Amino acid sequence: MKEHLNFESLKRLSLTLRWLSPLAFFLTSHLLAGQVDSARASEYTITKRLLSIENGLASHEVFCGLQDSSGFLWFGTRNGLNRYDGQHSLLFTRQRDRLQENKVVQLAKDDANRFFILYGSSGFQLIANGKVDIMDATTQRIQTLTAAFPNLPFKEKDVYWVANDGTGEVSILTVSPFRYWKYSSKTGFRLRFEMKDWKANGMEYDYRVSGPNCTFTAGKALLKLNNQEIQYLVTDNGVTAFRQHNVLRSLPIGFTHKNELLLTYNTAENPDNFAIDKLSKHGKLETIADPSEYNLGPVKSRYWFQVASGGDATAFYIPTDALFIWNKNAFLRVVDRSELKGFENLFVYQLFPDSLGNIWVCTSLGVIQVKLNKNRFKPYFSGSQQNIQPNSQARGIYADRAGNVAANIWSHTFTQQANKMRALQHQEIHYSLVKHRSALYSGGYTLFRYDIETNKAKPYPAGLGSEIWSMFSLNDSLLLMGRTEGFSIFNSNTKRFDSLPTRNTPGANAKFVYRFFRDNDGMLWAVAENGLYKFQTISESRKPTADNSNWSIAKLQSPFLNTLSLLDAYRDRDGIFWLATNGEGLFRWDLKANTSRQFNITAGLPSDVLYRIEPDEFGNLWISSDYGLIRFNRKTFQVSTYTTADGISHNEFNRTSSFKADDGRLFFGGLNGVNAFNPSDFRTDSSTLDVPFRIISFSQFIGSKNTLVNKTAELLKTRKITLAPSDKFLTVDFQLLDFTKNEGHRYAYKIDGFDGDWNYINENSIRISGLPHGQFTLRIKAQNREGAWNRMELSIPITVLKPVYLQWWFILLILVLFTMGVFLIIRLRLKQLAWEKRKLEEIVNERTMQLKQSVSEQSALLMEKDVLMKEIHHRVKNNLQVISGLLELQSKTLTDDTARTALQEGRNRVRSIALIHQNLYQLENLSTINLKQFIGDLCRQVKSVFQKQKDVTISIHVPELHLDIDSAVPIGLILNELLSNSFKYAFSNVEIGMIGLEITELDEGRYQLRYSDNGPGLPEDFSLTSAPTLGLQLIKDLSRQIGGKVQYQTLNGAVFTINFTNREVRKTQD
Template sequence: MTGFSQFVKRNGFFAFYRCSLLLVFALTGHPLLAQNAPVPANSRYTITKQLLSIENGLASHEVFCGVQDTAGFLWFGTRNGLNRYDGKNCLLFTRQRHQLQDNKVVQLAKDDANHLFIEYGSTGFQLTTNGKVDVMDVTTHEIKTLTETFPNMPFKERDVYWIANDGSDELSFLTISPFRFWKYSSKTGFRLRYEMKGWNQSNVSLDNRINWQLSTFGNGKALLKINNQAPQYLVTNDTVFTFTQTDVLRSLPIGFTRKNELVLTYNTQGDTQHFTVSKVTAKGRFESVPDLGKYHLNAIAGRYWYQIVTATNSLSSILYIGTDALYLWTENAFLKVLSKPDLKGFENLFLYSLFPDNLGNIWLCTSLGVLQLRIEKNRFEPYFSSSQQSIQANSQARGIYADKTGQVVANIWSHTFRQQNGNKQAVTEATEQIKYAVANHQSALYVGGFSLFRYDETKNTLIPVPGGLGSEIWSMYSLNDSLLLLGRTTGFSLFNSKTQQFDSIPTPNGPPAKFVYRFLRDKTGTIWAVAENGLFKLTADDRPPTIDRRPSTADHRQSSAVNGQSSTFHRQSSAVNRQWSMTKIHSPAINALSLLDAYQDADGVFWLATNGEGLYRWDSKTNAIRQFTITAGFPSDVLYRIEPDEFDHLWISSDYGLIRFHRKSFAVNTYTIADGISHNEFNRTSSFRASDGRLFFGGLDGINAFYPRDFRADTNLLRVPLRIIAFNQFVGSQNELVNKTAELLRTSKITLSPDDQFFTLEFQLLDFTKEEGHRYAYKIEGIDQNWNYLNENSLRISGLPYGTFTLHLKGQNGEGAWSTRELTIPLTVLKPFYLQWWFITGAALLFLLAVYLFIRFRIKQLAEDKRKLEQTVNERTVQLKQSLSEQSALLQEKDVLMKEIHHRVKNNLQVISGLLELQSKGLTDETAREALREGRNRVRSIALIHQNLYQFENLSTIDLKRFVSDLCRQIQSVFQKQKPVNIHLNVPDLHLDIDSAVPLGLILNELLSNSFKYAFNAVAAGEITLEIRSKAEGRYELQYTDNGPGLPSDFDPTKTLGLQLVNDLSRQIGGKVQYSTQGGAAYTIQFTNRETRKNED
């Protein structure tokens, strides 16, 4: 009776009729704890599960129902409200905040228009619907009652007692008064599918609203049931079958087969503790199931089941025994998914509903939360994991070897294990060294640790080879029938199995190798070694190596931790050492890499696995290199081992999963614990490719083996939706952050005003896995050239320029695959009003108008000013004319006066000249007469200047050229009785002020008079050259020469009045006399005009 008491206590909210039935079962006296029917092992399947509850954001641990909408979000109805789950966060809707009709949501369903139908339950623990139904638009979250949404529906909202999805595009409605079954879609509306006339009031002993869980919907079909005694209706698309189960206490539907057969399990009054399995055929016949194994029903029959819930696609069910476990039934398997010790409070668990999502998960809504389950067939076979052997607690795998007979040998930490035909065997070894490499050499197995061991199959033990102690042996390779190549922590060595001797192999062109992880042979027969510090090539000193060209099963792939001990070898055979050496490959492309493995493909291209830098493709011929990292879809950049398959894939182990990488398309798939491997982290040097193509990879929990052909249908495309979770925009006009999620979902675009400073966007990859490894990337088309990568599911954008852009978002799951469904959001940053075309156009028009008005105003103003100016000018003109008339008269008077003065001065000078001439005639002294004649010439030269002044209009300057010419003629006329003299003049056309002209005239008079008097006594004809040049503004040069003998060498110029006068006059006009004898006398005088002398003073 204990089991029954616990059951009643756990399910106290059940209706009374259920309790009475259970009482009947309990009276049979069989304890429920005594049932332990065998269940098939789950090793062929991987079961991933997690429980979501209050800790994950659900409003209550009691979750009644769930459904997935078109966008991929999950919705859960709880006792305390409605939750939307995106794989990371739960969004809560309640009556208080979102105007739901109630908080206790007992059923959810969605239609083909992405509307969510929300059905509420009454208060208390009974699961009775209360006749209240809401309809939510899941995009905008707008909520209306069922009556408001469908005012013309053919029944009343309060008569609806159940709504369900059946896996098709139509919703199922059950109503009372009378009992009817309706189908609904947005395209066809409501249609009456069937009326259950057999359910009359006499059949229904309790409130029908409690009995909703008795009906089952799935795969487009429905089993309508109100209790075990009333008729049951199996409704398909085109048929309705009615059947009644007699002598049945509890009848639980299991599900529909692919042949549309309904499978049921039930107990009877004759055998309350053991359930029988039967089926209702597609033609409505109630029959037993003759072959239970065909539908995997063996483990169901004969047991007592507390509860069974069927998924909406009706292809799977969850079965529950409170004292045992949860089981999953499908047509292909029956699996234990959760045992009682796995979940606290398991014995009090109650199952409410089960539904699948679009990604292959199934979700079980229970009284303790939501259990997420993912069931997949396991294509990996484990070896020597912690669950398969207990001898070695540390189950890290190292070296692996497998042969054609099916024998698998592996080093698991300090032990070596063998398995063949399902039989596992541990190999004994006295020292229990950590084991690394394992290889087949000459039909014998060798194992490498710090020592080299040979396996003795008859004794099942490892025997150490003498002389082989040194640093760890990570890898081995059989060179020929006698030589075994060893890769150690420090360098290389050779073991000769015939002589049982060891020797080291030198590396002449570089530092010694460290941690030699693999040996491989290319198609030319060259042996390569992969060490942590680079690639090495095996060469022979005097002859090529003898290579065993049989298919090598010793090309093994192992992995492990490192131990840096120095090597010690017994050098017993120098002949071996002389034949071989290792040459390090030097290339700038790979010199700095930390290698863990390498593979050379048929094209000669090396694929390099590195410790933290991903995968490199290196073409040694062209030295071209390309890197593949997390951004290319890898789950990690720490890569341990590479094994090829026959389908152009490279299988690469990492510290987070096993990677399948296509050599040509670069497509990536990652396999983790969820896919059946024993541990996500693998090991160095731990892999092997068998002769039949089977691959083995070792990790932290044993070995995983598989055939690559089983994965050919896998795709690297991640068809998981990426959805917007929240969008908040800082609105400058409100000066606050505003939630605009609904607006973005409705319009699918973002518009920023000029004063909107930034926005934040949250998004989520709806794969409903743990958040570990999720990455995101965004790119703003029109700004960014490359993707920007994020480790969080949110971004903040600010400082965008004005314009129209497109925001691209994509997500990457934990296995490294990028989503094929990108989010593409048009993004517009509006220009401020002063940069809008209409404002610029208006401003330009206003500016032009203002310019026009200003011009008009200025024209008018200028016209007025012009009129005033003209008036003033006219007035001033009259005044000026009058003034000019007066001044002209004055100037004329002045000119007349000046001319009169110059004329009178000239006349007076001529009178003086005449008087001097008369005086000279009365003198008998020749010297005195000569002095008077010179004086008269000087006076005449001055008179000549005044004559030029009054004869021309300009009274302040004289025409220098005319003046010089007149002066020369005048002086020549005085001395015309003497020898003929030719005077050559070169004087420019310029006017010289009177203050400069008078001294210059006197200077010329003295020079000419001197030449006529003294220069030509000894020559037949005289030559005088007089040249005046303008040197600069206001500066002139006088050059005077004659062809006379010049001045005597003992001539004293201070005693001659004429030359003294020349010097004094030259200084008066700012000049200086320079004298030289060059075929005659030569004078050079620099002089200036009056204006220049003023400026200099």
């Protein structure tokens, strides 16, 4: 805690600062507004930044602060209580969150993660006003002290200070009487000590401002009312009372490693020079003659305006100089006056440590975050160590066992011998630096021999060429050089240069050769930007010479290597190549198995641009990058990254800039000189990042309300998320509480049961939508700027409820309703069918009666029609018979044979038609005739006419076939003509006449008529198409009428073939 000025001085300072405070706020320095590059003070690296209203704090004035059990920081300000997560500040106020006041002057946390919030009166001083709230840091529920503890052993208005002492208990100071209480959730309130010698009544000094004068740390408490009253040191071993005499101002410093209380003070005799006392075990104050014994040398004999202690650190402030911090091991200048505008008006209220080693200094201008790290890196030739070369980029490096270090820093070669630094300027940039033949050789475009003792360099202009990026001493005379374009060799005896060609392979010429190295088998390799090159000598002696014909340089052919841009390579004892690339991270390449594995940012590296690789003796590879120095374990693949916060001079390193000394020390060059270290100093470092990783906020779109609802408190309580089917999406905000600048944080999330791989993001917020119903787990992990993945992950179960239509009870209900519905439908349908059946039976009966009557009537009509048709056919037949008789009578009166023959033929044709009508009225079916019966009757009728001429045998083959009358009449007439012709003309020259008549059914409705006789047939020159006789013309025309065509041939007589169809087929064809 902090000792204020005495009352009169405090009043004067209060009046001064009352009008200076606004100006101080306005002049807050931009130098501390963000993360500041680390300052190095001999053995320590100091990293700092200022947080104020620009970072979301409610006020410039921050009176107090602490870290809760979840890792969040809480700050008490003039305008409310802030929770800080490293990126955002959450504000609690009287108006919105029912705090008793907005000015929070002190905070304390118990072992149940509850806060004791002490409020102050308005004005500049930290004057307690007797109001105390209790806040649950997890649920953020706020109650008054009296409401939270109904059986409080003292009155809330009598509390004038609360604090933590590092034990998990809350220390409480009350008045009336003055008492010191301790509280924990397990033991409750217990009285620790009563200050009986203090009297509140009639005091000129207001006890309500005395709380900050007390110190609480490591279970000990220094209780102080003012400089004149007795002070009490309360420890587990008892209470020590003491009084300081003739003291103007007394400021508690803290405790030594032996738990001895240290105080600094001034007296009226020497007001401008503070002295330091130590409280002995016997309660006596002893002056410390040599403060450097406690690393407090700068404290003595200076005037200190303010001292504030907290934990193991104490802040010292002088407005005209700087802000210092003492951590028992060192006294360090943290903030210079020039770094912070308004520094002269700074007021330091309190400081406290967090779990990550940061120190938070609460001031009138905001909160200063300070990180002190023991520096294990030793810088060489950085901008702060030399002003000879403004551009302090390092390239080639060399160091010997004597501690001498040399490096090419841009256009200078620097050497450090003990505490003596020298530099030699060149006319060009120099890259490579190597020890060869007891001298250093440095390369730019030209090769130089550098003499450390004389600090002079001798050029060898004969070797002028492209830049020399790397060199390797083959022996006492030969120096191998890797250039921007290819290789060359220098003989230091003859001073001769030779180029070294590679094998004549397309694309084999080396570009930008960054390193040479020998592997464990003694094989010499070169690392170029475009691949690996293998060197061999081909002479009988196997000894390298400067003759380029003695060398064989071959590029290692590999499709894998051809895709990479190399910056460095290393081959370990197992033959594994480790490849540093420009943009693709690190590769582990097994040449024999031709397998590779990549390590990049997702594997924990801070960058994918890697410059140099140097192995140590502990199985690690030290790799420089464009953001930090990496320690990579070859077996476990664990990664540790070191940045300016750990003591290196700059986060970005350079190509070709590293060196491993014979004593194991490693050197890496970057944009600000060279960094040296011993890897053994880092053996105990953990590769695991273990910092709090918390949910900041959670919002869920509630479909039933059609709005986005903040459900952070519910998620923190239940640790699970439940989504209804109508909930469209959710958002989760989270934060890695390492309290560094958030630009470097990376995150990854994965939904187990939905995602196959991790999704990498740069934002600390995710939005999820479109999840199907089921059980899932949302996993989130965090990575810091140095590439380390945090050990702690967030794991949130997510339940997406099934839609109502997929719930078992809904399905069961639907099945029951469906069954009932089907049952009711069936019942109704059965009733309806029964009714319809009765109705139908009535209709059927009625229709049956109607049909019977109609059928009866139709039958009568049909019978009448049949009788009528038969009568018609009978009368037609009779009429035709009459016509036939008339023709016969007429023929008898004629004397002309031709006319008589014509009448006889006509009479035959009429009789054929009459025969058809006779068959029709004799059959039941009046529309068709029995073709077989009809043809038989026709043949007998025609034969009876001509029987007297000659005996003729007729062979008939006709199937049982009923043919329509439209087809039967033409068939009858055709047969009449054919039979008549055969009887008249065919059998004159034969003894027995034979006629064959055959009808076959070719297909449905298609038939073939074949008629033949054994007569001489038609003349050879006879043509059916131009037949002059009426009979043949009738045959041809009638055949066409029934869909056929007459074909004739003479085959042992005349043969007529006619293919014809019935009426139905002809209708289809038409």
